[in-house]
Amino acid sequence: MIDIKFIRENPDAVRASQKGRGEDTSIVDQLLAIDETRRTAITEFETLRAEQNVLSKSVGAAKGDEKTALLENAKDLANKVKAADTKRADIEAQANAIAMQLSNLLDPDAPIGGEADFVVIEHVGTPRDFAKDGFEPKDHVELGKLLGAIDTERGAKVAGSRSYYLTGVGALLEFALVNYAISSATKAGFIPVIPPVLVNPAAMEGTGFLGQAAENVYHLERDEVYLVGTSEVPLAAMHMDEILPVEKLPLRYAGYSTCFRREAGTYGKDTRGIIRVHQFDKVEMFSFCKPEEAKEEHKRLLQWEKDFLNAMEIPYRVIDVASGDLGSSANRKFDIEAWIPTQDTYREVTSTSNCTEFQARRLNIRYKDSDGTKAIATLNGTLVAIPRMIVAILENHQNADGSVNVPKALQPFLGTSRFELV
RNA sequence: GGAGGGCUCGCAUAGCGGCCGAGUGCACCGGUCUUGAAAACCGGCAGGUGAAAGCCUCGUGGGUUCAAAUCCCACGCCCUCCGCCA
Known part of the structure; x- marks a missing residue:
């Protein structure tokens, strides 16, 4: 608001x-x-x-x-x-x-235009030259099968399209990613949180997910609750109707939760593999700060996201998302897109939004300092969304035989430097 | 799912249908006193809106009444007991 x-x-x-x-x-x-x-x-x-x-x-x-x-x-x-x-x-x-129908004010620096009008801010790392390495890269579905890591066929059998099982090293990889994410977030001062994923209408409405985004939300009508598409919702709503003391700011949470998305209107898009799924786990950063510090905080969130990608040793680019492609709560959004070799392109893996005071007004969250009570700013950013990160890791770090090298940062959490074929 | 009890200013409590937007204690903030601290004493201390007067908020929403924190109804949440259960 x-x-x-x-x-x-x-x-x-x-x-x-x-x-x-x-x-x-x-x-x-x-x-x-x-x-x-x-x-x-x-x-x-x-x-x-x-x-x-x-x-x-x-x-x-x-x-x-x-x-x-x-x-x-x-x-x-x-x-x-x-x-x-x-x-x-x-x-x-x-x-x-x-x-409530009005979207947040745009940041004047946000590029104007539709989905395709983003501005590339930087490229980090160089896409690997598989020709030089002497083999054709396999896609994550194939690698997932060879490694016994991903089972989309049984996922579809049991839960329908866009469903999957993570098995064996796939499951272990999730735990490693989550552990690495939470431990680095904790070091950076984030409070780790496991939030509810079933929330009431006030939480959903307040964070801005019942507007245009409503069709992508699972709604359990019988109980009047929603399945969240991101832990941004319960993290933002955590302090609904509260006044936070200024000394606590910036207040940062790292939420780990399952995310549910209907993916309505995406028929035929990313049908193969686990790029676009109905259910996945994610570690999300969420920050409450003074409005005048929000821009700086946004940059910090982006930096933490980059740190994560760097640690995974994956080439990526950062884009400044265009106005028409922002969520209604965001006044600016940066996406990080990882290089996906078999698609010969960069694909979104993380995203960070500055929601300024927009969500806070809807959720009635304020902060108090010596001159009074004021609306607070909220920001969110993905630390790691598991399936897409798994895709990026498997595809970028594969060897000719289908085995996959484990990034150094994850090795302590996995106890191995390489995923072998099963 | 069944049976009870409760929800008042950070916490704990008081509150007769008009004198209650609301008392008290604790906590907190400022001051006096003290070498410093504690104690004691004095003052302040919910939020929204508004330039102000005022108006609104005693879980939420309705109702009764000239008038509701106080009476009635519904819902929500919390607690206790029973049943079921990861």
Whole structure:
């Protein structure tokens, strides 16, 4: 949610932001219009209520005929108050519904455009030359089979398309990745968290996942809960309706959880392998900080993501995601794309978003310092999303026979330097 | 799933339908005193909105009433007991 005062004072900036995202700019005008009526309705109600409060007190003090007369008036006034209150509540609900439709303001530095209009910030590492190594790289599905690490066929049999089993070294690799991620995050000062993955509507709505993103969310209607697509949701909502003391900031959590995604509207996209699946595990960084420090914090999150990729010895590039491809909560987003040899391209493996005060306003999370209580900023970033990292590791570190070299950083967690064929 | 009990300002509690947005204790912050500290004493101490007056918030939502923290209903959450269970 954007500060309504800011919208009143800078409607053009908000319109421009909506336009940059390819979203409806008329919401801004609807909101401004209803904000007027909202404030009028509040004033009307409050005036009547103040009158009623005064009158009520005098009723209590009065006796006899005088009281009867006052009661007459009071009754009438009570009806008016009730009517004014109903009207106010209606309008406020409408205004709120409209305000919730607005996406976050874009960072002026974010590139404008659609999915394809990202800007490449840097390349790190060099894609391996398999021709020079004298063999054709196998894709992760084939490698996964040879190593006994990934079983997509049985996954499909048991759970449908986009499902899989991690077995043997595949399962061990997940544990190693998670352990490495959590231990490095803990060293960096993150508090490790295992959050709930089943959350209520307030948490989902507050983090901004019930808007355009709703179709990708599993909803358990019978119990009115949602399966989260990322631990960003429970981590952000963890401090819902709280006021954090400024000394605790930046407050950083590393959440490990399973993530569930319906992947609606992705028919035919990445159908092979485990690039795009309904369920996967992920270690997510989440940070609460002062708004004026959010940009810096965003860079730090990106750096931690790069550190992880570097440790995995995988070539990658960093992109500045274009406005039209940002989530509704993000004002800027950097993705890291790892080189996937068999696709001859870079594919997203991690992503970090600066949500400024947008989520915090929806979730009612603030911080308090010596001059008062203010909205806080929230940021999130992937440390490691397991399946895509497994894809990157297997494909980039494969040998001619299908065995795979284990990155040094993971060797202590796996007790081996090489995955052999089964 | 069944039976009870409870949800008030960080914590613990008080609260008669009007004098309660709300008392007390602890914690916390500032001050006096002290070489320093403790104790004692004095003051402050929920949030939102508003320029202010005011208005709103005693789990949430409804209802009764001129007036609700206080009465009624529904829901949520917590606790205890029973059943079931990883």
